[in-house]
Amino acid sequence: MKHQKIALCPVCQMQVEIQGVGRVLRTQYYQETYYFCSESCLRIFKKNPEDYVRRQRDRD
Numbered sequence: 808m809k810h811q812k813i814a815l816c817p818v819c820q821m822q823v824e825i826q827g828v829g830r831v832l833r834t835q836y837y838q839e840t841y842y843f844c845s846e847s848c849l850r851i852f853k854k855n856p857e858d859y860v861r862r863q864r865d866r867d
Contacts, residue, residue, distance in 0.1 A: 817841050817859040818848035836860065 812826035821844040825831050832843040836856045843849040852859050 814842040816844040816848050817863050818851050819844060
């Protein structure tokens with residue numbers, strides 16, 4: 808059984824498989840990699856990344 812690498816989309820909190828899949832949506836922001844479930848979440852993040860980074864820090 809393979810172990811999956813999972814990340815949370817910072818926009819909608821959906822789980823995103825980040826290993827073993829063909830195409831992974833991601834972006835870098837201040838040397839941190841963020842993964843996305845869809846092109847629309849990626850676009851939303853890029854409009855105001857600091858808002859989503861701050862939300863993620865508040866949850867952690």
